[in-house]
Amino acid sequence: xxxxxxxxxxxxxxxxxxxxxxxxxxxxxxxxxxxxxxxxxxxxxxxxxxxxxxxxxxxxxxxxxxxxxxxxxxxxxxxxxxxxxxxxxxxxxxxxxxxxxxxxxxxxxxxxxxxxxxxxxxxxxxxxxxxxxxxxxxxxxxxxxxxxxxxxxxxxxxxxxxxxxxxxxxxxxxxxxxxxxxxxxxxxxxxxxxxxxxxxxxxxxxxxxxxxxxxxxxxxxxxxxxxxxxxxxxxxxxxxxxxxxxxxxxxxxxxxxxxxxxxxxxxxxxxxxxxxxxxxxxxxxxxxxxxxxxxxxxxxxxxxxxxxxxxxxxxxxxxxxxxxxx
Amino acid sequence: xxxxxxxxxxxxxxxxxxxxxxxxxxxxxxxxxxxxxxxxxxxxxxxxxxxxxxxxxxxxxxxxxxxxxxxxxxxxxxxxxxxxxxxxxxxxxxxxxxxxxxxxxxxxxxxxxxxxxxxxxxxxxxxxxxxxxxxxxxxxxxxxxxxxxxxxxxxxxxxxxxxxxxxxxxxxxxxxxxxxxxxxxxxxxxxxxxxxxxxxxxxxxxxxxxxxxxxxxxxxxxxxxxxxxxxxxxxxxxxxxxxxxxxxxxxxxxxxxxxxxxxxxxxxxxxxxxxxxxxxxxxxxxxxxxxxxxxxxxxxxxxxxxxxxxxxxxxxxxxxxxxxxxx
Numbered sequence: 001x002x003x004x005x006x007x008x009x010x011x012x013x014x015x016x017x018x019x020x021x022x023x024x025x026x027x028x029x030x031x032x033x034x035x036x037x038x039x040x041x042x043x044x045x046x047x048x049x050x051x052x053x054x055x056x057x058x059x060x061x062x063x064x065x066x067x068x069x070x071x072x073x074x075x076x077x078x079x080x081x082x083x084x085x086x087x088x089x090x091x092x093x094x095x096x097x098x099x100x101x102x103x104x105x106x107x108x109x110x111x112x113x114x115x116x117x118x119x120x121x122x123x124x125x126x127x128x129x130x131x132x133x134x135x136x137x138x139x140x141x142x143x144x145x146x147x148x149x150x151x152x153x154x155x156x157x158x159x160x161x162x163x164x165x166x167x168x169x170x171x172x173x174x175x176x177x178x179x180x181x182x183x184x185x186x187x188x189x190x191x192x193x194x195x196x197x198x199x200x201x202x203x204x205x206x207x208x209x210x211x212x213x214x215x216x217x218x219x220x221x222x223x224x225x226x227x228x229x230x231x232x233x234x235x236x237x238x239x240x241x242x243x244x245x246x247x248x249x250x251x252x253x254x255x256x257x258x259x260x261x262x263x264x265x266x267x268x269x270x271x272x273x274x275x276x277x278x279x280x281x282x283x284x285x286x287x288x289x290x291x292x293x294x295x296x297x298x299x300x301x302x303x304x305x306x307x308x309x310x311x312x313x314x315x316x317x318x319x320x321x322x323x324x325x326x
Numbered sequence: 327x328x329x330x331x332x333x334x335x336x337x338x339x340x341x342x343x344x345x346x347x348x349x350x351x352x353x354x355x356x357x358x359x360x361x362x363x364x365x366x367x368x369x370x371x372x373x374x375x376x377x378x379x380x381x382x383x384x385x386x387x388x389x390x391x392x393x394x395x396x397x398x399x400x401x402x403x404x405x406x407x408x409x410x411x412x413x414x415x416x417x418x419x420x421x422x423x424x425x426x427x428x429x430x431x432x433x434x435x436x437x438x439x440x441x442x443x444x445x446x447x448x449x450x451x452x453x454x455x456x457x458x459x460x461x462x463x464x465x466x467x468x469x470x471x472x473x474x475x476x477x478x479x480x481x482x483x484x485x486x487x488x489x490x491x492x493x494x495x496x497x498x499x500x501x502x503x504x505x506x507x508x509x510x511x512x513x514x515x516x517x518x519x520x521x522x523x524x525x526x527x528x529x530x531x532x533x534x535x536x537x538x539x540x541x542x543x544x545x546x547x548x549x550x551x552x553x554x555x556x557x558x559x560x561x562x563x564x565x566x567x568x569x570x571x572x573x574x575x576x577x578x579x580x581x582x583x584x585x586x587x588x589x590x591x592x593x594x595x596x597x598x599x600x601x602x603x604x605x606x607x608x609x610x611x612x613x614x615x616x617x618x619x620x621x622x623x624x625x626x627x628x629x630x631x632x633x634x635x636x637x638x639x640x641x642x643x644x645x646x647x648x649x650x651x652x653x
Contacts, residue, residue, distance in 0.1 A: 077458070127643040132403070132458045133586065133596055137639035140583055144632025257466055260459070270459055302473030309466025316463070317453045 027266060027282040031289060038293035045296055052175060056243070058288035059177040060085075060236045061258055062281070066188050067232030068259040069280045074225045075205040075272030076124065076131040080116075081233050082255035083142035086248060088112050088237035090146055093155040093247025102162055110234040116142070117230020121223035131226075143251065155247035166242030177239050184235065189277055201225060205272025254305070261312045262287050270316065353592060353608040357615055364619035371622055378501055382493075384614030385503040386565050388607060390581050391588035392514055393558035395606045398589050399518075400551045401531040401598030402457040404446060406465040407559050407585055411578035413472040414439040415563035419573025420475070422483035431488075436560045442468055443556020447549035457552075472575040481573040492568030503565045510561065515603045527551060531598030587638045588613050 039046040064081050071078050091112050095105040120138055124131040157163075169176040192198035200221045203211040212218050241247055260270075266283030268275025287308070294304050365372040390407055397404045414435040421431035446464055450457040495502040518524040526547045529537040538544050562581075567573050586596075592609030594601025613634070620630050 079462075123639060123643060129643065130458075130596065133590075134639060136405075136583060136586070137635045140631050140635030140638070142635075144630070144635060148632060254466070257462060260462065264459075270456065300474065300478075302470040302478060305466045305470030306474065307470075309463045309468075309470065312463040312466070313449060313460065316455050316459060317449070320453050320455060 027279075027286055031282065031286050034286070034289050034293060038289070038296065042293070042296045045293060050292070050296075054288050054292045055178055056175050057292065058284055059181050060240050060252065061255070061262065061288065062181050062284045063184060063232050063236040063239070064255060065259045065262040065280050065284050066184065066277060067229035068263050069268055069275065069277055070188075070192070070201060070225045071131075071229050072260070072263050072268055072270055073205045073272055073275055074201050074222055075208065076222060076225065077260070077270075078120065078135045078226070078229050079132055079256050080120065080135040080138040080142060081229070081259060082251035082253075083139050083146065084113070084116055084230070085233050085237045085240065085255060086251035087142040087146040088116075088234050089241045090150055090155060090247040092238055092241050093157050096157045096159050096162060097155060102159070102165070105162070106238060109238045110231055113230035113232070113234025113237070114227050115230070117226040117228070117233075118223060120230070121226030124226070125219045125222050139256075146251075150247070157241065157245055157247070163242055163245065166239055177243070180235070180239060184232075185277065185281070192277060197221065197224060202273055205274075207273070253301075254308075257308065257312070258287055258291075261308060261315070264312065265315045353605070353612055357608065357612050360612070360615050360619060364615070364622065368619070368622040371619060374499070376618070376622075378496075378499065378504075380614050380618045381504040382501045382569070383618060384610055385501075385507045386562050386569075387581075387584050387588060387613060388507050388610040389510060389562035389565065390559055390578075390585045391592075391606045391610045392510065392603065393555040393562070394582070394585040394589045395594060395601065395603055396514075396518075396527065396551050396558075397457075397555045398586075398594055398596055399531045399598055399601055400527050400548055401534065402450065402548060402551070403586070403596075404443075404461050404552065404555055405458055405582050406442065406446060406461040406468055407555070408578045408581035408583075409465045409468040409472065410439050410442045410556055410559045411563040411566065411581055412575055413442065413468050413475075414560035415567045415577055416472045416476050416481060416573040416575055418563065418567050419481035419483050422485045422488060423481055428485060428488050432564065435563060436557050439556040439558075439560025439563070440553050441556070443553040443559070444549065446556070447552030450552065451545045451548050469576075469579075476573070476575045478575055480575075483572065489568045489571060492564045494568075503569070506565065510558075511603065511607065514558075518603055523547070523550065528599055531600075533599070583638070584613060584634070587634060587641070590638065591641045 035046070044050060064085070068078060068081070088109050092105050092109040095108045096102075116138065120131065120135055123129060123134045127134075165176070166180075167175075167177065171179060192201065200211065200216045200218075203214070203216055204218045204221045208218055211221075240252070262283035263275070263280050264270050264283070265286055266275070266279030266281070268279050290308070290311075291304070294307070299307075361372070370376055390411065393407060394404065417438050418431045418435035421434055422428070442464070446457065446461050449455065449464070450460045453460070491502060492506065493501075493503055497505060518527065526537070526542050529540065529542055530544050530547045534544050537547075563578065566578060570577070588609035589601070589606050590596050590609070591612055592601070592605030592607070594605050594609075616633070616637075617630065620633070
């Protein structure tokens with residue numbers, strides 16, 4: 001391990017190698033390499049339609065990963081996003097089924113997300129319980145509730161306006177979900193960089209005790225982070241139900257795994273306090289390209305599981321190795 | 327905290343006086359209340375054959391919870407336990423289907439479990455990465471491997487001796503898997519309370535830095551714990567595959583949730599260093615009785631999932647409250 005460390009230190013001295021070893025450029029190189037690889041392997045990959053497809057597919061993951069970035073920056077984790085997203089989708093679909101106006105459905109989606117996030121945050125903070133256990137419990141509760149409420153049947157939506165506004169419209173030829181994604185990114189960037197809440201998130205994740213001593217209400221910040229995560233899951237659920245046309249019972253496969261992978265691959269430290277939203281964007285693009293390319297190449301979903309799990313573990317090890325000197 | 331860690335394994339009768347009686351016997355009281363309630367709610371509940379059934383159903387959970395107890399006591403967590411049980415179950419089923427000798431199949435299953443645990447341990451310890459993220463990643467790899475090996479299909483085998491030994495046989499009316507679990511309990515309890523390795527686990531879980539200063543090889547203890555956990559999980563898959571007569575690549579999915587619930591409900595602290603194996607037996611029994619009773623009074627599986635998730639959250643919350651009062 002010490003020889004590795006020495007090698008890492010030597011590498012830091014060469015400007016080119018230093019740039020290459022920078023996690024952010026590492027992800028960029030990874031994306032380019034994947035694009036080249038898949039373009040050579042599949043004739044359908046390098047195509048404007050497919051790129052738009054990738055963009056559409058990654059909207060949900062991107063928005064959830066934004067929320068996850070906040071959670072991880074604050075030194076916590078949320079393993080419940082997949083089943084919670086499915087549950088909120090059911091709430092939204094049921095609201096629309098009752099012919100209630102769209103704004104009510106939006107309020108239900110975002111409100112229930114915020115409430116579930118608040119519960120996770122509150123138990124984590126006030127109970128002083130590790131968030132991964134709390135959210136593992138929430139995961140199970142949300143899954144049970146979703147299937148219980150629907151009897152395992154998907155709830156179809158018949159509301160063309162809803163589909164138009166949240167899925168089908170293409171202002172300036174770009175799918176509307178991408179516009180939402182960009183808008184949310186800008187809002188969150190603003191919150192993270194220019195508000196007290198944003199800087200507190202970094203402070204709390206970097207060193208909770210120091211943050212507490214410097215007058216930050218760490219409990220409030222952490223609960224706020226979980227509420228924000230819940231709101232993001234709510235927004236993602238709204239877009240996803242519009243895309244699929246139903247409130248779906250089956251949670252999106254491995255959403256929490258993909259989101260954590262995207263955040264950590266991007267280079268945000270899983271120990272909290274270090275990272276950014278733009279890193280997460282790169283991480284999500286990498287995973288989306290990987291998912292799309294592997295599917296185009298007809299790679300079975302279980303090999304995709306192996307590859308993704310392996311990449312996460314390797315990225316974690318690399319991150320630890322590169323930052324040990326700090 | 328460290329006082330308690332030292333007392334817990336050796337404390338004898340003192341440990342009953344030491345802690346608040348309700349939190350000590352809460353689980354036992356809950357089990358008795360559940361038994362009384364279900365006996366009134368269903369005529370099929372309070373029967374010898376149903377108790378044998380509960381025993382059979384709880385074995386699988388009990389053994390995986392033993393594995394989880396070791397991991398949690400050492401201050402870590404293993405979310406990949408369900409995937410490990412699935413993978414070793416599939417390996418055993420594949421070998422038995424191809425008519426390999428039973429002993430070889432069992433050995434191969436245990437080895438696969440041990441190797442998966444070793445992998446978790448080495449990455450966690452040497453990479454200095456929180457174990458829940460590591461095992462989330464390896465969960466995906468292990469689960470994918472089990473699916474790829476079987477092409478996502480169920481592997482059916484026929485080996486009567488194997489199925490009798492780990493599932494169907496009984497001695498004086500006690501099902502074989504229950505005997506298996508009881509023997510395992512005594513061996514593991516001895517390991518935890520009467521060996522150096524056992525007391526090292528408590529010390530490491532109570533505080534890794536202090537343990538290191540006291541000269542305990544923290545890394546080695548943790549890696550050993552993860553490996554042991556993998557082997558024990560594979561032992562649980564023996565019971566599972568023998569019961570159903572096949573190996574399913576997703577057969578043990580979600581088992582980790584039940585195991586964590588059993589350990590934490592029993593009263594072992596999820597922060598490590600404080601708890602005992604007999605507590606886990608009570609926790610597993612509580613969940614076993616709950617599962618059995620809820621099914622008998624015809625509550626479907628998914629509301630059960632909801633109830634269980636709620637119980638875990640409640641249990642960790644109560645645990646944290648009692649912790650708060652003590653310190």
